[in-house]
Amino acid sequence: MRLMRASEIVKRPVVTMRGEDVAQVKDIVYAAAGGAVAGFTLAGRGMFAGPLKLGLTWRAVAALGAEAVMITDESVFEPTEAVLSDAASGRAGGNVLGSQVLTDAGVDLGKVIDVIVAVGDTVGGQCDVVGYEIEASAALGTKGTKLLIPLPDTIAASASHLVVPASAQGFVAHDLAGFGAAVLAFRAQLEGGG
Amino acid sequence: MRFSEALGRQVVSTSTAETVGVVDEFVVDPRRRAVVALSLKKTDGGDTLLWTDIAAFGSDAVTVTSADKIVAAAPAIIALSGKDHRLVGRRVLTSSGDDIGTVDDVEFDADTGAITSLLLAAGDVAGARLVGVGSYAVVVRAK
Numbered sequence: 538m539r540l541m542r543a544s545e546i547v548k549r550p551v552v553t554m555r556g557e558d559v560a561q562v563k564d565i566v567y568a569a570a571g572g573a574v575a576g577f578t579l580a581g582r583g584m585f586a587g588p589l590k591l592g593l594t595w596r597a598v599a600a601l602g603a604e605a606v607m608i609t610d611e612s613v614f615e616p617t618e619a620v621l622s623d624a625a626s627g628r629a630g631g632n633v634l635g636s637q638v639l640t641d642a643g644v645d646l647g648k649v650i651d652v653i654v655a656v657g658d659t660v661g662g663q664c665d666v667v668g669y670e671i672e673a674s675a676a677l678g679t680k681g682t683k684l685l686i687p688l689p690d691t692i693a694a695s696a697s698h699l700v701v702p703a704s705a706q707g708f709v710a711h712d713l714a715g716f717g718a719a720v721l722a723f724r725a726q727l728e729g730g731g
Numbered sequence: 732m733r734f735s736e737a738l739g740r741q742v743v744s745t746s747t748a749e750t751v752g753v754v755d756e757f758v759v760d761p762r763r764r765a766v767v768a769l770s771l772k773k774t775d776g777g778d779t780l781l782w783t784d785i786a787a788f789g790s791d792a793v794t795v796t797s798a799d800k801i802v803a804a805a806p807a808i809i810a811l812s813g814k815d816h817r818l819v820g821r822r823v824l825t826s827s828g829d830d831i832g833t834v835d836d837v838e839f840d841a842d843t844g845a846i847t848s849l850l851l852a853a854g855d856v857a858g859a860r861l862v863g864v865g866s867y868a869v870v871v872r873a874k
Contacts, residue, residue: 552824555761556865600873602828607870 538721540713541601542670543652551579551593552605558582559611560589565652566620567666571633572691574654574664576620577606592620595664601656633699638671638686640703646686647671649699653685653716667720669699677709685710687723702727732788733850734819734837742771742793742801745786751775751798757837758811759818759846761864766844768808769793771801779804788841815866823851825873826862834869 543565551560560579568575576594581587597613598606638646651670657663666688671677673684686701687708693700708723710716734757742752752771758779760767769780775798784800785793795801804812818834825831832851838858839846846858849871856871863870 550867552828552867552870553863553865554826554870555863556824556868556870557863558865558867600827602825602830604830605824605828605868607824607826607828 538717539656540667540717541603541654541656542713543654546577546601546606546654550582550605551577552607553610554599554607555610558605559608560591560593560614562606563588565654566592571694572666572688574666578617578620579614590617591615592617594620598664601664633669633694636694636697636699638669638699638701640706641700642703644676644703644706645674646677646701646706647674647684650683653713655717655720668716677706683711685713685716685719687716687720689724689727732790732839732841734839737788737793740791740793742769742780742795744796744798745794746797749798751795752778752780752801754793756812756817757839758808759816759837759864760811761861764846764858764861766839766846767811768804770804770812774798774801777801777803779808781808782844788844816864818849818864818869821864822868823849823856824868824870826870827873829873830868831856831871 547562549562550558552558561582563578563580565577566575574595576592578592579589581589591614594615599609600607633649636649649669650672652666653668655665655667668685668687670683670685673682677684686705708719710719738754740754741750744751752774754769755772756770757766758768767782771778771780780801786796787794818837821834823831823834832853834849836850838848848858849856860872862872
């Protein structure tokens with residue numbers, strides 16, 4: 538499992554296996570439940586910069602790496618509307634930035650400043666939303682520090698709030714290096730303890 | 732043999748013993764993972780020597796049976812030439828989308844033209860892993 542901040546994926550080049558950068562990521566499109574990446578809207582590169590009418594669904598992505606989104610060739614692009622139709626309508630994912638994260642016990646953990654996604658090693662695997670980077674509230678220690686908070690598979694979300702199990706508080710991490718283990722431990726605990 | 736050693740090598744005609752050109756660039760077909768032609772300079776006309784028209788790629792010179800083996804580049808060769816298709820000095824991406832460095836040099840088989848490895852600061856990449864060479868990067872299969 539490999540973790541990435543959603544903000545780092547934006548503007549990443551889309552490169553074919555022939556080594557051509559044919560587009561770049563404009564925005565990330567989240568699946569309806571907000572728990573996974575459904576695809577990307579695209580913008581042109583260089584002198585062709587500007588939004589494209591074509592998008593990329595996650596299943597058409599060969600690999601998402603640190604430097605580039607890899608695709609076989611341009612034939613995998615689909616009309617942007619087709620990619621967006623798979624997507625969220627105002628639910629968790631796209632519009633979570635700035636939302637307040639509340640525990641189910643009613644404690645404010647902070648505000649979302651980034652979304653953390655995990656990419657599996659296997660081609661065709663999901664691009665799961667596994668956590669949020671938040672600007673911590675006083676409840677989590679030093680107010681204003683950036684922390685990573687793991688998410689369960691599905692969460693309740695509205696336009697302004699995201700509700701996570703109170704136990705998530707015990708699995709916060711300070712950097713991506715330690716966060717993968719925290720997500721796995723948190724999800725294992727939810728499955729085990731209910 | 733390495734590209735860096737072979738560039739600038741003289742191309743000599745075995746029928747006249749004259750120098751008929753100098754190796755200027757390698758034309759690589761990434762699908763065949765091989766050098767398919769040499770671009771030459773200092774010729775009397777034409778700038779392309781197909782790999783199949785080389786008599787021998789020796790340690791001191793490239794030999795051809797006659798100067799007429801040097802021809803104008805066919806469209807298929809032009810499509811594989813130019814800076815977008817060069818290997819040396821280019822960014823290398825794995826098929827998983829990770830940057831692993833820059834191609835410093837290329838090792839090839841002087842008998843067959845096959846690319847045997849790409850030399851990077853981070854280590855050699857087997858020629859068999861070459862997937863594509865485009866304007867943005869050289870793509871190699873992830874391990």
